[in-house]
Each structure stands twice: as C-alpha cells, then as structure tokens.
Amino acid sequence: MTIVSDRRADTDAPIHDLLAERWSPRSYDPSGQIDETELASLLEAARWAPSSMNLQPRRFIVARRGTEEFDAVVARLSSGNVGWASHASVLIVTVAELRTADGQEIGSAAYDLGQSIAHLSVQAHALGLHVRQMGGIDAAALAERFGVPERFRVTTVVAVGRHAAEDVDVDPGHRDRDAAPRSRKPLAELVNPSDWS
Ligand SMILES: Cc1cc2nc3c(=O)[nH]c(=O)nc-3n(C[C@H](O)[C@H](O)[C@H](O)COP(=O)(O)O)c2cc1C
Numbered sequence: 001m002t003i004v005s006d007r008r009a010d011t012d013a014p015i016h017d018l019l020a021e022r023w024s025p026r027s028y029d030p031s032g033q034i035d036e037t038e039l040a041s042l043l044e045a046a047r048w049a050p051s052s053m054n055l056q057p058r059r060f061i062v063a064r065r066g067t068e069e070f071d072a073v074v075a076r077l078s079s080g081n082v083g084w085a086s087h088a089s090v091l092i093v094t095v096a097e098l099r100t101a102d103g104q105e106i107g108s109a110a111y112d113l114g115q116s117i118a119h120l121s122v123q124a125h126a127l128g129l130h131v132r133q134m135g136g137i138d139a140a141a142l143a144e145r146f147g148v149p150e151r152f153r154v155t156t157v158v159a160v161g162r163h164a165a166e167d168v169d170v171d172p173g174h175r176d177r178d179a180a181p182r183s184r185k186p187l188a189e190l191v192n193p194s195d196w197s
Contacts, residue, residue, distance in 0.1 A: 009182060022125040023182060024132040025163045026174040028087035032162030034064075038127050039090060042160065045123035049116035052108035057097035058116050061146050064090050072145050073157060078136035081157075084174050085134065088159035092120075093142055099151040113155055120158070130163045 007023040009015070034042075043060060051057065063069035065088065073091045074082055085091065094117060096109035106112075121131045139154040148154055164170045 007178075007182060009184075012187065018122050018125050022121060023130070025130050025178050026084040026132060027164040027168075027170045027178050028084065028089070028130070028159070028161035029164040029168050030087040030170070032087075032089050032164075034089040034129060034160060034162075038129065041127060042120050042123055042129075046116040046120040049112075049119040051112035051115070052106075055097075055100075055106055055108070056112070057106045057109040058113040059095040059097065059148075059152065061093035061095065061142075061148075062090060063093070073142065076138040076141045076145065077134060077157060078138070081134050081136045083171060085132075085157070085159045087164070087170065088132075088161035089129075090160045092158040092160065093146065093154055094156045094158060095148055096153045096155050097151065098153050101151075109153070110155065117156070117158055124160055128162075129160055132159045133157075134159065 007021070007025075009020045009023075011020055039062070043062070046058070046060065047056075061069075061073075063073050065086075070091055073093060074086045077085055094113055096113040097106055098109050099105055117133065121133075124131045134157045137154070137157050142148070142154045142157070143152075146154075
C-alpha cells in the first residue's frame with residue numbers, strides 16, 4: 001500500500017514508506033471514525049511488539065470520542081493538548097507495569113511500552129490513520145480516574161484519528177504547526193558519539 005503524504009521525511013538513506021511517511025498531526029477530523037476492525041488491528045500491533053523476557057509490561061485504556069471515558073481523558077490533558085486531542089477518534093492511555101504482582105521490578109517497562117506504541121503508530125499509518133502521542137498529561141489524575149494500581153505508571157496518552165482534509169474546519173493554528181518543517185538530529189550526532197554533551 002502506498003500512502004501519499006506531503007509530510008514525508010527527508011531521509012539521508014532509503015527507509016520504508018510507512019516509516020518515512022508517518023507523522024503526527026494536530027489537525028484531526030472531528031467527525032472522523034475508526035471502526036472496530038481498525039481499532040483491533042492497532043491494539044494487535046501493540047500486543048505483538050517485542051518486550052524483555054516477553055513480560056509485556058504494558059496496558060492500554062481505550063476511550064472512543066463521544067463517551068464519558070473520552071471526556072475524562074481530555075479533562076486530564078495539559079491545556080496545550082486539549083483542543084486538538086478532543087478531535088481524535090480514540091484516545092489511548094498507555095500504562096507501564098513497573099513491578100510484577102509479586103513485587104519484582106520490571107526495569108524495561110517504559111522501553112517495552114514505548115516499543116508497543118511505535119508498532120501501533122506504524123500500523124495506524126498503514127491503515128491511513130494518524131497518531132500523535134502526548135506526555136503533556138496529568139498522569140496521577142488519569143491513574144485515579146481509571147483505578148490504575150500503584151505498581152503501574154500512566155505514561156502517555158495516544159491520540160488516534162483521521163487527519164482533517166483541507167475543507168474540514170479546524171483551528172488554523174494547528175494547521176500552521178502541522179505545516180512546519182519536520183527535522184531530526186543528524187545521525188553523526190547519534191551514532192558512536194565522540195561528544196556526549
Ligand atoms: C513520548 C512523547 C510525548 C509527546 N508529547 C506531546 C505532547 O504532549 N503534545 C504534543 O502536541 N505532541 C507531543 N508529542 C509529539 C512529538 O512532539 C512529535 O512526535 C515530534 O515532534 C516528532 O514529530 P513527528 O511524529 O511528526 O515526526 C510527543 C511524542 C512522544 C513520543
């Protein structure tokens with residue numbers, strides 16, 4: 001499946017279209033829907049991500065727009081995220097399992113959770129959906145609202161939706177920010193660094 005996007009990464013070496021063309025918009029169609037099959041595929045992609053010792057120390061709280069749970073998640077986002085995220089079709093609260101039920105620390109929990117969301121993001125793009133992740137959340141308030149036990153940590157909220165077409169009325173400020181150039185640090189800064197500053 002070839003996905004057309006004018007937000008394609010300007011890569012220094014060829015990478016798969018899905019990776020080059022995935023990006024994180026703020027402009028979501030407020031009437032966009034994700035069907036049950038699509039949602040199941042997203043969560044399945046997350047489920048099948050690798051994890052240390054296959055412990056799978058991750059949980060997902062899924063809330064569809066139009067439900068009380070969705071509104072509860074929106075109410076616990078930082079102010080800069082509320083406007084755009086409330087147009088997403090689904091919000092997913094991601095939760096890392098920091099300790100097993102018998103008290104063993106799971107040191108890889110954040111890594112393993114993040115990896116599952118990376119898989120979910122790529123699967124979303126393959127389905128023509130978009131994802132924007134959020135660290136700007138009130139994690140303690142989300143944990144309280146959804147009864148997340150202390151050995152788990154609410155980590156992010158992931159917005160999944162349909163990117164708003166040009167004729168859909170969304171905040172022009174979000175459109176502008178979505179049009180900003182996409183950039184990354186050069187590989188030379190990341191690979192075999194001689195300078196760790
Ligand atoms: C862990 C994490 C937390 C993020 N938190 C926020 C956030 O609170 N609000 C927001 O608008 N974007 C947030 N983002 C989105 C990033 O800013 C975005 O992915 C990054 O700028 C790269 O853009 P791209 O995904 O389009 O390549 C977050 C992304 C990640 C992975």
